[in-house]
Every structure is written in structure tokens, then in C-alpha cells.
Amino acid sequence: MAIVTPGFFGKRRGAADRLPPGQYLADDFPVLTAGPTPVVHTEDWEFTLTNEVGERHTWNWRELQALPAETPTVDIHCVTKWSKLDTAWRGVSLDELFADVDTAADYAMVHSYGGYTTNLPLEDLLDGQAWIAYEYDGEELLAQHGGPARLLVPHLYFWKSAKWVRDIELMVTDEPGFWESLGYHDYGDPWLEQRYQGD
Amino acid sequence: MTYVDGNVLAGPLAEVFGVDFTAVTGTCASCGFAAALATLRVYSTAPGFVARCPSCEEVVLRLVRTPTEAWVDLRGARSLRVPLT
Numbered sequence: 001m002a003i004v005t006p007g008f009f010g011k012r013r014g015a016a017d018r019l020p021p022g023q024y025l026a027d028d029f030p031v032l033t034a035g036p037t038p039v040v041h042t043e044d045w046e047f048t049l050t051n052e053v054g055e056r057h058t059w060n061w062r063e064l065q066a067l068p069a070e071t072p073t074v075d076i077h078c079v080t081k082w083s084k085l086d087t088a089w090r091g092v093s094l095d096e097l098f099a100d101v102d103t104a105a106d107y108a109m110v111h112s113y114g115g116y117t118t119n120l121p122l123e124d125l126l127d128g129q130a131w132i133a134y135e136y137d138g139e140e141l142l143a144q145h146g147g148p149a150r151l152l153v154p155h156l157y158f159w160k161s162a163k164w165v166r167d168i169e170l171m172v173t174d175e176p177g178f179w180e181s182l183g184y185h186d187y188g189d190p191w192l193e194q195r196y197q198g199d
Numbered sequence: 200m201t202y203v204d205g206n207v208l209a210g211p212l213a214e215v216f217g218v219d220f221t222a223v224t225g226t227c228a229s230c231g232f233a234a235a236l237a238t239l240r241v242y243s244t245a246p247g248f249v250a251r252c253p254s255c256e257e258v259v260l261r262l263v264r265t266p267t268e269a270w271v272d273l274r275g276a277r278s279l280r281v282p283l284t
């Protein structure tokens with residue numbers, strides 16, 4: 001398609017208004033990876049929430065699938081400067097998973113199969129802002145995109161949306177994750193262009 | 200999507216340390232394997248360089264280049280063996 005008219009996006013804001021500063025629109029879905037893709041079979045898959053005193057809530061794959069699913073359509077923004085609009089996911093809201101978790105902690109560390117970690121404030125995982133996603137674009141989530149299940153926190157740079165999510169550990173004090181300990185921003189708001197420490 | 204060999208790090212490391220790393224051997228802190236730079240498996244599509252041990256796949260070295268700084272993590276290297284001329 002060569003011509004995109006101003007009315008192309010209908011009543012939605014134009015694509016340009018939905019691009020945070022310094023970002024460009026990607027047509028494809030780039031795969032970024034810091035290591036080998038972990039092979040996680042759904043029969044072995046588990047997801048655990050651990051609060052600040054070590055109480056654990058664990059779900060296996062069947063239990064996750066039995067929870068009410070949501071189908072968020074969201075824009076995603078990678079710190080390497082590509083953005084993708086209207087990505088369609090299916091997954092379980094973190095509000096659902098945190099419903100019975102007793103906590104006074106303010107921070108969370110997300111751990112993935114394969115060893116990746118990322119930190120963010122607990123409040124950014126709640127109130128309809130984050131999901132454990134297991135379908136993308138109507139298909140089961142491919143391993144290269146974090147399948148069988150990944151965290152989806154689209155309002156922050158996409159490195160926070162940890163692939164192959166395995167557990168979320170609540171913390172009283174903030175600690176840096178994999179990229180946050182090597183120069184990347186602790187929060188990572190794409191609209192404030194918080195890419196690096198000090199931004 | 201896979202890795203490239205460690206020589207991709209020669210330029211960035213020389214920029215930071217002023218040393219030619221192509222002859223440097225790093226010992227993996229996880230398994231003890233002594234890896235020449237070229238044998239490291241570097242994942243470079245990530246937000247930074249992640250160099251992994253060819254024997255155990257643990258991280259040996261990480262490097263991020265921001266517009267104004269370089270950040271280097273060598274926790275995964277027990278030692279670096281650097282030839283002196």
C-alpha cells in the first residue's frame with residue numbers, strides 16, 4: 001500500500017501521534033534475544049508469584065488457561081527504537097493473578113526461564129496494565145517471541161515485557177534487572193524517552 | 200535468530216580499554232572454560248552485547264553502549280588473560 005490518507009486510522013489518533021519520541025514504525029516483529037531460546041513445554045511450565053515474606057502462589061499451564069482471559073490490543077515500543085501498533089494478544093491480567101496475594105511491597109523483579117530478569121514498580125503490573133500473554137495475533141505465542149507465555153507491560157519499553165516469564169518476586173526495595181544493571185533506565189517510560197540511566 | 204562469534208566485540212572493547220582483545224582469553228566464572236574472544240557466542244540483537252560461554256552458555260561478558268558511555272559487566276569472567284607484547 002503506497003498511499004496512507006489522513007483518514008486511514010479512522011477515529012483513532014494518527015500513527016505519528018502514537019509514536020513516542022525517537023521511535024520508528026516496524027512492519028515486522030523483530031526478535032531480540034540475549035541468549036539461547038529456552039525450550040519450555042507447557043506440561044512443565046509453572047508461573048509463581050512470591051511476596052516479600054516468601055509466600056508463593058503457583059499456577060501450572062492448565063490452571064492459567066482456566067483463568068478468565070483478556071484480549072488486549074496495544075502499541076509496543078522497543079528501546080532499540082522500533083514500535084509496533086495495534087498488536088493483538090490474549091492472556092491473563094496480572095490483577096487476576098495478584099487477587100489473593102498479600103503484599104506491602106512496592107517493587108517487583110520478573111524472572112524468566114533462561115535467566116533473564118527485569119525490575120519494575122508493582123503498581124505498573126496492576127490496574128489493567130499488564131498480562132501474562134500466551135497468544136499473539138490469534139496464534140499460540142511462538143518461542144522466539146517468549147512462548148509459551150511472556151509478560152506484557154506495553155506502557156513501558158518492551159525489555160520490561162519479559163519473554164518466557166517464570167516468576168515475579170515482590171521486593172520492598174528496588175533492585176536492577178538484567179539490562180537495568182548495565183546502563184538501562186530503571187523505569188523505562190517510552191513517552192519520556194527513559195532509555196538509559198540518567199534519562 | 201542466533202549468535203555471532205566474539206570477534207564482533209573486538210572493536211567495542213578496544214574503544215573502552217585500548218587493548219586488542221582478540222588475543223585475550225577469558226575464563227568462565229560458571230564452568231571454568233577458558234575461552235578465546237573469538238569462541239564466545241555473542242547475542243548482538245539485544246539492547247546490548249551479551250557474550251556467552253561456548254561450553255555452558257552462561258554470560259561471560261556484557262557491554263552496553265549508550266550515546267555517552269559504555270557499561271561493561273565482567274562478573275561472568277573469573278579472569279582475563281592478556282598477552283603483554
Ligand SMILES: [Zn+2]
Pocket residue numbers: 227228229230231232252253254255256257
Ligand atoms: Zn562456562
